[in-house]
Amino acid sequence: MTFEIGIVFCVLLGAILLFVSEKLPVDLVALLVMAVLVAARVLTAEEGIRGFANPATITVAGMFVLSAALSATGALDGAGRALARLGKRRPMLAVVTLMLGIAGVSAFINNTAAVAVFLPIVLTMARDTRTSPSKILIPLSFAAIFGGTCTLIGTSTNILTSSIAEAHGLRAFGMFELAPLGLVVLAIGTLYMATAGIRMLPARRPPGDLAGEFEMAQYLTEIVLLPHAASVGTRLAESPLVRDVGMGVLEIVRGDGRIPLPRGDTVLLAGDVLRVRCAVEKIRKLQEREGVAIRPHGPWRADDLRSDKLTLVEAVLAPNSEYAGKTLNDLRFRDTFGGTVLAIRHHGQVVHEQLAVTPLRPGDALLIDVNRDDLPRIRRHRGFVVVSEIESPEIRGRRALPAVAIVAGVVAAVASGALPVVSAAVIGCVLMVVSRCITLEEAYQAIEWKVVFLMAGVLSLGTALENTGAARLITQAMLSLVGPWGPTAVVSVLYAVTSLLTEMMSNVATAALMAPIAIVAAEALGCDSRPLLMAVTFAASASFMTPVGYQTNTLVYGPGGYRFSDFVRVGAPLNLILWILATLLIPRFWPF
Numbered sequence: 001m002t003f004e005i006g007i008v009f010c011v012l013l014g015a016i017l018l019f020v021s022e023k024l025p026v027d028l029v030a031l032l033v034m035a036v037l038v039a040a041r042v043l044t045a046e047e048g049i050r051g052f053a054n055p056a057t058i059t060v061a062g063m064f065v066l067s068a069a070l071s072a073t074g075a076l077d078g079a080g081r082a083l084a085r086l087g088k089r090r091p092m093l094a095v096v097t098l099m100l101g102i103a104g105v106s107a108f109i110n111n112t113a114a115v116a117v118f119l120p121i122v123l124t125m126a127r128d129t130r131t132s133p134s135k136i137l138i139p140l141s142f143a144a145i146f147g148g149t150c151t152l153i154g155t156s157t158n159i160l161t162s163s164i165a166e167a168h169g170l171r172a173f174g175m176f177e178l179a180p181l182g183l184v185v186l187a188i189g190t191l192y193m194a195t196a197g198i199r200m201l202p203a204r205r206p207p208g209d210l211a212g213e214f215e216m217a218q219y220l221t222e223i224v225l226l227p228h229a230a231s232v233g234t235r236l237a238e239s240p241l242v243r244d245v246g247m248g249v250l251e252i253v254r255g256d257g258r259i260p261l262p263r264g265d266t267v268l269l270a271g272d273v274l275r276v277r278c279a280v281e282k283i284r285k286l287q288e289r290e291g292v293a294i295r296p297h298g299p300w301r302a303d304d305l306r307s308d309k310l311t312l313v314e315a316v317l318a319p320n321s322e323y324a325g326k327t328l329n330d331l332r333f334r335d336t337f338g339g340t341v342l343a344i345r346h347h348g349q350v351v352h353e354q355l356a357v358t359p360l361r362p363g364d365a366l367l368i369d370v371n372r373d374d375l376p377r378i379r380r381h382r383g384f385v386v387v388s389e390i391e392s393p394e395i396r397g398r399r400a401l402p403a404v405a406i407v408a409g410v411v412a413a414v415a416s417g418a419l420p421v422v423s424a425a426v427i428g429c430v431l432m433v434v435s436r437c438i439t440l441e442e443a444y445q446a447i448e449w450k451v452v453f454l455m456a457g458v459l460s461l462g463t464a465l466e467n468t469g470a471a472r473l474i475t476q477a478m479l480s481l482v483g484p485w486g487p488t489a490v491v492s493v494l495y496a497v498t499s500l501l502t503e504m505m506s507n508v509a510t511a512a513l514m515a516p517i518a519i520v521a522a523e524a525l526g527c528d529s530r531p532l533l534m535a536v537t538f539a540a541s542a543s544f545m546t547p548v549g550y551q552t553n554t555l556v557y558g559p560g561g562y563r564f565s566d567f568v569r570v571g572a573p574l575n576l577i578l579w580i581l582a583t584l585l586i587p588r589f590w591p592f
Contacts, residue, residue, distance in 0.1 A: 004468040007040050008461075012470075012513070015461065019505030022548070025324070026506050027450040030457025037464050047467075051459030055422040056163035060156045060455060061447045062425030066407055067113035068446030069438040075400040076105060076117045095198065098122065099139050099190045103147030107154045107182075108407060111144040112319065112551045119387040123314075123559060132203035137556035138570060139193045142544060144552045146189045149541050150182030151175055152414065152421060157511040157540040159421065160455060164462065164515040165533055173537075175415035180589045181538060185578060192574055200570050204348055205561030209302040210312050210388070214343040214367045219352045220305075221280050222295040227270040229291030237264030245286060247278035248340050250369050251310065260309045261340060261371055277342050279352070311372050313388040316558050317364045319551035320450040321383040329356045337381075338374025343367045348563035363547060365558030382445060387559050403437040451508065458512040466516050475520045487527050487592045491535045492583040494518055498539035499575060503549040511540040527592040534586050542578055544571030 011033055018029045038048040051057060070076060098118075106114040122140055126133045148155035152162060152175045162173035205213055211220070225232055231239035241247055252259040252266065253273040259266060268274075273295060276283075280294070287294060297304075305312045317323060323331060328341055344351045344358060345365040351358055365387070370378065379386050410428040413419040419427070432438050438446070465471040482489040494514065502510040514536045522529035543549030545568050547557040553567065 001473070002468065004040075004042050005470045005473060007042055008037075008464045008468050008470045011036055011464070012461065015458075015509075016501075016505060019509060025450065026509070027453040027457070030454045030461075030509065032457075034457045034460040037460055042464050042468060043460060047463055048460050049456070050463070051456035054163055054456070054459055055166070055420070056156075056160040057452055057455045057459075059153075059159050059163075059422045059425045061452050062422070062429045063110055063153055063156075063159075064113075064447045064451075065429040065432060065438065065443045066410065066425070067110040068442060069403050069432040070109055070407065071113055071117055072438050072442065073400040073403040075403050076114070077121075094125070095136060095139055096190060096194050098136070099143035099146075099193065100186075102140055102143045103150070103186050103190075106144040106147035107150045108411060111148045111155055112555060114147075115141060115144050115552045115555050116385045116387075119316075119385070119555070119559065123387055127207055127209065130207045132205055132207050134204040134560040134562060134566070135198060135201050137560035138201060138553075138562070138566070139198065141550075141552040141556045142189060142193055142197075142574070143186075145541055145543065145550060146182075146186040149185050149538055150179050151411075152178065153411070153425075154178075154182075155507075155541055156451065156455070157507050158537055160508060160511050161515045161533055161537045161540070162421075164459075164512070165519070165529070168519050168529075170519070170529060170533075172420070175411060175421075178534070178537065181534070181582070181585055184581065184585060185538070188577060188581060189574065192577060193570075197570050197574065202566060204563070204566065205345075205559075210314055210367060211300045211302045211305065214345065215350050215352075216300055216342060216367070218280050219277055219343070220275070220297075220300045221278070221283060222273055222275050222297055223283060223287070223292040224295055225268060225270055225272045225274065226291045226293060229268075229270070231268050231290065231292075232270045234268060235264065236262055236266045236268060239268055241274075241276075241290060241292070245278060245282065245290070247276045247283070248342075249274050249276050250305070250340055250342075251275040251307075258307070258309070260307065261334070261338065261369070277340065305369055309372060310369060311375065313368050313370060313375065313378070313386055314559065315366050315368055315378055315384040315386045315388075316555060317360050317362050317366070318383055318385050319362045319554040320448055321360075321362055323360055323383045324362050325359055327357050327359055337368075337370065337378050339368040339370030339378065341366050341368055345558045345561055347557075348561055348566075363554040363557030380445075382448075385555065399435065399437040402435045403432065406431045406435070406437070454506060455508055455512070458506075458509045462512045462516045465513070466520070471516045471520045472524075474517055475524055478517075479521065479524055483525070487525050487531070488583065488587050490521055490525065491531055491586050492579070494521070494532055495535040495539040495542075495579055495582045495586075498536050499542045499579065502540050502543045503546045505549075507540045507543060507550060511536060514540070525592075528590070531586045531590040531592055534590050535582060538578075538582055538586075542575055544574045546571075 015033050018024055034048045037043045152158050152173050166172040231241045252262050302312045378384055406428050410424045413424040414421045433440050482493050498514045518532035518536045519529050522532050547553045547567050
């Protein structure tokens with residue numbers, strides 16, 4: 001143990017604690033790691049920033065652009081709707097077909113983008129078949145993870161581990177080198193979810209329309225301003241109803257006209273009918289004092305909140321959203337996006353009160369009443385994923401075939417060895433822009449910069465582990481415990497440790513930490529490093545027990561109405577099955 005190794009271990013422990021606690025954004029933690037290592041002179045400045053020029057970082061950025069182009073052209077919509085039509089006839093068969101379909105898509109594009117495209121279609125299918133979305137969405141997420149393990153470009157961890165191997169003078173992964181085990185994982189995982197897994201999933205979210213699913217019956221009503229009402233003649237923002245009662249006014253019906261989502265300076269008049277979001281019981285208690293009358297209304301449905309100017313949508317806070325931890329007040333949501341949040345589904349519970357000051361978390365589902373003209377502002381913003389199936393006028397259907405052809409060309413170029421994956425990804429991005437499948441501005445916006453900075457930062461920690469000898473020290477401790485049982489036992493331990501770490505923190509960070517240890521362990525054992533690297537690669541994607549370990553899990557968390565325990569109940573047996581499979585099959589597919 002040297003002074004430098006001590007610093008690296010302290011930084012490593014601090015990074016893991018910050019990743020797990022989520023006290024700071026993961027990309028900021030990664031940059032802090034890099035800064036501390038450079039400041040402590042464990043790494044030179046050049047070594048610290050080398051991660052930004054790493055081929056894996058560039059490749060992953062390119063894959064974000066390719067995925068966004070496929071989405072923008074609607075290339076995936078046809079397949080999704082075909083699956084939805086099948087689901088209306090045979091729901092259980094549709095679950096299996098849906099899993100295989102999303103797995104096939106996520107093998108070649110970003111997993112999160114694939115799930116985001118399928119989410120609205122699957123939710124609509126669930127409503128049409130009166131199936132609880134919570135029975136379908138975890139299988140959707142898990143299938144995307146399964147598919148990502150089948151190809152080199154299926155997920156960022158595959159690309160990252162391959163790049164680390166290449167940096168150590170080892171052969172880079174082939175495009176379909178992971179497919180033998182990946183296809184086994186897909187088959188066993190789909191079989192498990194279609195039989196035992198789906199039975200363990202609760203019906204957390206009742207099937208129905210949006211108003212019913214978000215339990216809005218007691219929080220929506222219409223009131224009439226009587227001539228003696230205290231609010232008559234006042235501006236909306238200053239009226240007692242808004243100032244004292246705290247209700248949100250969604251629409252004002254005045255004579256034959258309507259004022260959707262009225263501004264704060266709108267003057268209220270006697271006889272106005274206000275459609276409001278507020279606890280009905282609270283209004284009943286105050287109606288005599290405030291001079292209002294409750295207007296009778298039957299059970300509220302989503303169509304009651306839609307008009308030629310307004311629509312009701314569900315949007316999820318994206319896994320890497322810049323709005324995480326902020327409130328609706330912080331965002332000035334109504335001014336920024338032209339909509340009103342009616343309810344928030346948070347950790348399986350629907351929140352109706354104190355919405356403006358409730359901190360938002362990735363995976364939260366927001367029920368939004370929004371002006372139709374303003375809806376594109378929400379759809380375009382990367383902080384949200386709109387999961388209501390609403391036709392987008394921005395889809396470039398005529399560009400779908402060129403987009404698919406370009407992605408197919410990227411895959412073929414890498415699979416044949418004609419181009420390295422980083423070169424193929426960059427060329428593919430350029431072709432997408434030149435062919436107008438995506439604009440240059442959209443290409444910049446498509447890149448998940450948090451992931452890029454996360455990769456660049458944690459790569460510096462991997463470098464420090466190796467340069468200081470910390471990785472060798474960890475390896476010696478591991479081999480002293482399981483080394484006598486042979487390399488298969490080391491594969492098993494590496495898989496188990498990586499899988500546990502990826503449940504608690506970023507899969508990218510886990511792969512960056514564990515891949516150098518796998519390479520050092522192979523050198524110490526005197527065996528091929530391929531099987532040990534494969535254990536890390538597959539385990540880094542094996543995040544099934546928590547909603548925070550993998551972005552697709554976070555994305556379905558709110559729309560499914562899930563609780564943390566739902567992922568543990570279904571994911572723990574699956575993790576155990578895949579751990580046993582990996583231990584038995586990795587040495588067969590990649591001999592020592």
